[in-house]
Amino acid sequence: MKYPTAIAKLLKKLLTEGAAPLSMFSVSAKDSLSSQFAADILRIERFGAGSRVVVRNKAVLKIFAARLFPSGLEIAPAGMSRATAVGYYRDAKAPGTTVSEPVLLRAFNKAVFERNGEVFPAAEFSLKYGVASFLLAEPPFWGYSGTLAIVENLESFLHFEKMNIAADAAAYAGGKMSGRIIAWFASAEMAKCSFLHCGDYDPVGIAEYLRLKAACGARVKLHIPANIEDLFKKFGKRGLLSDSEAVLRRLRSTKDPDALRIIELMNTCNTGLEQEILLLK
Numbered sequence: 001m002k003y004p005t006a007i008a009k010l011l012k013k014l015l016t017e018g019a020a021p022l023s024m025f026s027v028s029a030k031d032s033l034s035s036q037f038a039a040d041i042l043r044i045e046r047f048g049a050g051s052r053v054v055v056r057n058k059a060v061l062k063i064f065a066a067r068l069f070p071s072g073l074e075i076a077p078a079g080m081s082r083a084t085a086v087g088y089y090r091d092a093k094a095p096g097t098t099v100s101e102p103v104l105l106r107a108f109n110k111a112v113f114e115r116n117g118e119v120f121p122a123a124e125f126s127l128k129y130g131v132a133s134f135l136l137a138e139p140p141f142w143g144y145s146g147t148l149a150i151v152e153n154l155e156s157f158l159h160f161e162k163m164n165i166a167a168d169a170a171a172y173a174g175g176k177m178s179g180r181i182i183a184w185f186a187s188a189e190m191a192k193c194s195f196l197h198c199g200d201y202d203p204v205g206i207a208e209y210l211r212l213k214a215a216c217g218a219r220v221k222l223h224i225p226a227n228i229e230d231l232f233k234k235f236g237k238r239g240l241l242s243d244s245e246a247v248l249r250r251l252r253s254t255k256d257p258d259a260l261r262i263i264e265l266m267n268t269c270n271t272g273l274e275q276e277i278l279l280l281k
Helices: 004-017 027-032 034-038 058-068 082-089 122-129 154-158 179-185 203-219 228-235 245-251 257-269 275-279
Strands: 019-021 042-047 050-055 101-107 113-115 118-120 132-136 147-151 169-172 194-198 220-222
Touching: 004 019, 004 027, 004 050, 004 058, 027 034, 034 042, 034 058, 101 122, 101 154, 101 179, 122 132, 132 179, 154 169, 154 275, 179 203, 194 203, 203 220, 203 245, 203 257, 220 257, 228 257, 245 257
Parallel strands: 147 169, 147 194, 194 220
Antiparallel strands: 019 050, 042 050, 101 132, 101 169, 113 118
16 A cells, blocks of 8 residues: 555545545555445535545445554654554555664774764774674764765675775665665764765666765766776676666766766666676786
């Protein structure tokens, strides 16, 4: 079920007032309530100069609503956890995100993150345990004043130092960055941080680079190895383009010179390039 909050509001209005203007029903709302329309529990009728949805059997609609929203039709609190979402909507994914999420870091050369006078010794933890991690929730956030590499794939992250990238800390993106991660990077606490995006050289990777740059501006650079043309010709993979053709079409309108350089290579070679190739010597 899409947009559960909107559906809850609609059902509450229908059960309270017995009808609602048809204009309140989006395509997704009609789809979510399609069984009730098909069973004639809900019916579209002319009303004045427009149309409305009328409840034909309130008792049945009430049972339907209780099945969708076991905690009732009161709107769930903002920022609810996924557990709360199950109680309200029977859908853990309804909030769209979790209350917090772990940040995985690998850091070197005594790199630290700071927050309100506290110090998070990311390099020390990385040396001792292999990775450093903290939970990213609400502000105040941890801040970093060096160059932070954003690494898309796990193997590249775990062996970051082998790629000879000029950054003293790396954060694991795990594919597409969450909205919370982007908000952290764009926060005041990270204002002194510069970013080096290190992802696959394919439509998705370039789209993520541009997404980060849209949030953080000129502080974001794209890591492009000196021999990128040779790597494309020798190790490029066609499937990286065929799986993301729509994304590639959208990217061609960008004005970013680094993104355009990679897009031109994708067009010329008809391939994308996985970042793990940078681990080879």
